[in-house]
Amino acid sequence: MRVLGVVGSPRKGGNTEILVDEVLRAARDVGADVEKIILNELEIKPCQAECSDYCKRKGYCKIDDNMLPLYDKLFESDALVLGTPVYWYGPSAQMKAFIDRWYAFSHPKHIHRMKGKKVVLIAPLEETDTSAAKPLVDMIRNSLDYLEARFHSRLLVSAGEKGSVRGNTKAMNRAYRIGSALK
Ligand SMILES: Cc1cc2nc3c(=O)[nH]c(=O)nc-3n(C[C@H](O)[C@H](O)[C@H](O)COP(=O)(O)O)c2cc1C
Numbered sequence: 035m036r037v038l039g040v041v042g043s044p045r046k047g048g049n050t051e052i053l054v055d056e057v058l059r060a061a062r063d064v065g066a067d068v069e070k071i072i073l074n075e076l077e078i079k080p081c082q083a084e085c086s087d088y089c090k091r092k093g094y095c096k097i098d099d100n101m102l103p104l105y106d107k108l109f110e111s112d113a114l115v116l117g118t119p120v121y122w123y124g125p126s127a128q129m130k131a132f133i134d135r136w137y138a139f140s141h142p143k144h145i146h147r148m149k150g151k152k153v154v155l156i157a158p159l160e161e162t163d164t165s166a167a168k169p170l171v172d173m174i175r176n177s178l179d180y181l182e183a184r185f186h187s188r189l190l191v192s193a194g195e196k197g198s199v200r201g202n203t204k205a206m207n208r209a210y211r212i213g214s215a216l217k
Contacts, residue, residue: 060210108148
């Protein structure tokens with residue numbers, strides 16, 4: 035089983051990355067091949083759309099940047115761990131740009147390639163009421179429904195200071211359990 039972890043926070047070693055790492059550690063412990071990508075270290079430009087749906091016709095985006103090799107990584111993964119901090123009730127800009135570029139999945143040769151993949155959403159946020167992440171959860175759920183991927187689980191954790199989630203044993207244990215259950 036291949037698990038691809040995607041970190042959408044610009045804070046290296048922040049709460050998002052800590053939680054994604056814990057999910058991946060558990061997945062590795064149950065025998066998965068895991069890989070982690072950090073979106074902020076890659077050049078992934080926002081969708082430009084002014085291309086007459088080039089990606090829908092060709093199967094890949096016209097923008098020649100670091101997104102192109104990620105298409106195959108996504109297709110080859112059995113599970114995705116999408117980690118993003120909650121920014122203004124939605125995903126980070128890095129995560130949004132990454133997901134917008136999934137528009138290429140609308141090509142007939144790709145439309146079924148996300149079908150059945152397990153997807154985990156990891157989202158730390160500062161507010162203590164984690165229902166503040168609802169718009170983000172809805173966006174992810176609707177996008178996965180469209181692609182017929184499976185929303186395996188979500189972990190919404192109240193954590194503000196960089197790295198503070200490490201002290202939240204309950205959240206760390208839950209991240210580990212989510213990773214183990216990906217098998
Ligand atoms: C630009 C920005 C917007 C944010 N918006 C929200 C928000 O809408 N709701 C919230 O609870 N926390 C918000 N936060 C706080 C982060 O979600 C929180 O600190 C999170 O733990 C950061 O994760 P990280 O350590 O992986 O970067 C925001 C932080 C930033 C920098």
